[in-house]
Amino acid sequence: MSVLSPPRTAGRAGEQVVPARHPWRWAGTALVLVLLAQFGHGLATNPGWDWPTFAGYLFEKSVMQALGVTLLLTVAGAALGFLGGIPLAAMRLSGNPVLSAVSWTYIWVFRSVPLIVQLLFWANLGYLYQTLQIGIPFGPGWSFSTTGLISSFGAALLGLALHEAAFAAEIIRSGLLSVDQGQHEAAAALGLPRRRQFVRIVLPQAMRAILPNAANLLVNLLKSTSIVYVLAIGELFYQVHVIYGRNGRVVPLLMVATVWYMVLTALLSVLQYYVERHFARGAVR
Template sequence: MSEPEDKAPPAPAPAPNTEGGGTGAGGAVPVTKSSPVPPEAIKAIPVRHYGRWISAAIVLVLFGLVVAAFVNADITWPTVGRYLNQETILTGAVNTLWITLLAMLMGVVLGTVLAVMRLSKNPVMSSVAWGYIWVFRGTPVLVQLLIWYNLALIFPILDLGFYRDEMNDVMTPFLAALLGLGLNEAAYMAEISRAGIQSVDEGQTEAAHALGMTGSRTMRRIVLPQAMRVIIPPTGNEFINMLKTSSLAYAIQYSELLFSATRISSRNLEVMELLLVATIWYLILTTIFSVGQYYLERYFQRGSSRNLPPTPWQRVRRSLTSFRTPSQVGGKTI
């Protein structure tokens, strides 16, 4: 006798179609419309970043140790406060700002000319511009300042045909500082301007030439205005760097901020206090111009970005608002 075969379990009945009017094997299936079930609210659990708190605590401890070390150091802090608005220090700060503005102006103008020369198809113009950049970028600023200041050693008399005078009377510390800082800055500004000019699409130049515009007019009216948003950010950084590099003029006896501070400290022997005074003034000047640079960059970004970056005050206000207003996820406040 053969063993009885295993019987398969009966197939489950087809589920009723609740969305459409389909039919099953036994005929029409009644259509049922159930009420929609709302999704379950999301319960957001914020991720705890323990590493952030630990690193922040370590940084605060180290910062506190540095501050405590300077507070407890042998520094006469009332002297620092007394000399912050001293006349000699204020004169040095004004001279620092004045030489920075003039040297930066010379660097921007001459650097733009050098950038155009560098991009010229004339091999003489491009070679001269390349040689200038090579020389002034390849030598330290302090060496250039000393060369200009001691130029009378090799050229005792300045003879220009229409003007003749002794070089010592012409090459004052101010003029030596202006030439040394300005001509050196022109080499760096030439590369910055060249990068900005090359960032403009060549189709802009071709379209301007097709309209009958000359090369110089195309450069002034079409290329340079569009290149400004690329040139402005590094130019602002160069200005702030120039503000600090001007302290090298101390070596050629120009009465800038550092020279004024050291001249006072040589009389009262409070060297560290006067260096801190100069440091505070440098921080004040760089902070003011850093804020100005930010708004200048924001101004030139109007045509390149759809939404302008928020100002520092807007960032603070947004942070305070987001801190006060609770966020909602899935209908629940978290």
Template sequence: MSEPVTLTPPSEHPPISDHVTRFDPQVAHRRVTPRLRPWRWIVSAAVLVVLTQFIVGVFTNSHYEWNKFWAYFTRESILDGVVVTLQVVALSAVVGLVLGVLVALGRLSTNPLINGLSWAYVWFFRALPLPLLLIITFNFSYFYPRLGVGIPWGPVFAEVQTSALTPLAIGVIALSLNEAAYAAEVIRGGILSVEGGQIEAANALGLTKARQLRRIVLPQALRSIVPAYGNQLVGLIKASSLVYYVSLLDLFGAVYVLESRHPESIVPILIVGATWYLVLTAVLSVVQFYVERFYARGNARALPPTPIQRLRNFTTSSYVRLTRRGF
């Protein structure tokens, strides 16, 4: 049998030493400064030197023919190609998102038929290469000259000629079908990321499934859906260059035709095409950042700083550090 434990009364505790409870006047006036990290500044300076040398080398290299850049950058055929690219991306993104939401809800459905059809859709269009899908869509009128709406094995109420589809419509249809398959998985993953306790609480409150989805699930799921779907839209901008397979002159098609007509200016024309794609992607990235920042409200203690705020904070902190060190 173990011996009983004897507790020491509070009055018998050893006294706390005097140097713990009192401030040392020689230490109190000292200023706390952040730890110096010289290697961080050395590496940053080295990277900045290499980057500066690369940029200067690019703009001083005569083989890039920068004197022709602006002439081709604002050329009418290039601007028309940019407009077509924006049309294709915007229409495909909207149609693909709507169809992707329906497929994602079908994947989450408890109905085995709807769930199976939604799974088959995602499997088929993710497995099919996009150039092949564009070619099949382009030749769709060969297999089905007419599409109609009516009673099965009965009269047809309305029909359309598939041969009347324009290259823009063909490109949007193919890109939308492909985009919807990936968007469905992004949306399904975002919905599944919501904690099950949220659904249980909504069921306890007697909310309908539609209201649960609209008021509880989607506002939380969008925090994880927006970054992933923004990445999908960046991929869609690049994938839109494949509509040249269906005789649609987008930005890539305009660049290709222009360089075939001016073989002596291939390099500046290619740089123009790359620059326009970089501009479109940069604009989309800025929009994505602010959308993510909007949906981060209420979840993060502090909203992520904008690039301008981050630059201002860095400049201010660097100035304070240099001032403290007597520079």
């Protein structure tokens, strides 16, 4: 008959467990703190930053008006972009080869061409087509001149929206594909209508994959609005450029734009957090 031995303890009586020491971790932390202190000292003492000028223009009237134009371009461009991305994603997922090919071609073209080229193209559409005609093929129609048809703001909004639609379509498509096929089959087995299957079963799960990428796309759109300065639209970067072109205070005016972009990005990040938390209810972490 065998005798069971008592279980072994982690150490003998009286011994003390000593945690592992990481001296290089503290050395690295000290180095980072020193570098941060030097950077902060430079911000406070270097006269080149010109903080009085920065404070004077941070809430200046023309800057605030330009900030409103930036927000308008961002919100409108995102809304139109995602409204266009939804049918493009549906066409890409369609079993119809023609619709799928059209969607793929659109996405390929608008993701390939730089945004600044698209903006300049739409702004100069009148040089390519002097007149446009709408009517019945081989029948009566109406023609009108394209001169002044698209304003600078309209060209900027159109370019941003079409550009965003291509990226939004891929984000939406990837989110829908992330939902397991078994979810579709289970919803169909319950006898739910297709619309309710999509709204109640598929979409809430797809949103968890769509939201992070959509938020990144929105932040990128916010920064991309600075490119429309080539069309002489009074958004934030253009207005800052005009001001430092007059007074020569380049660095403090660039810091004004930088701070406002950072503030808007932080607000979008907070909004992203709460929206993601809403759609993450019931998800296993």
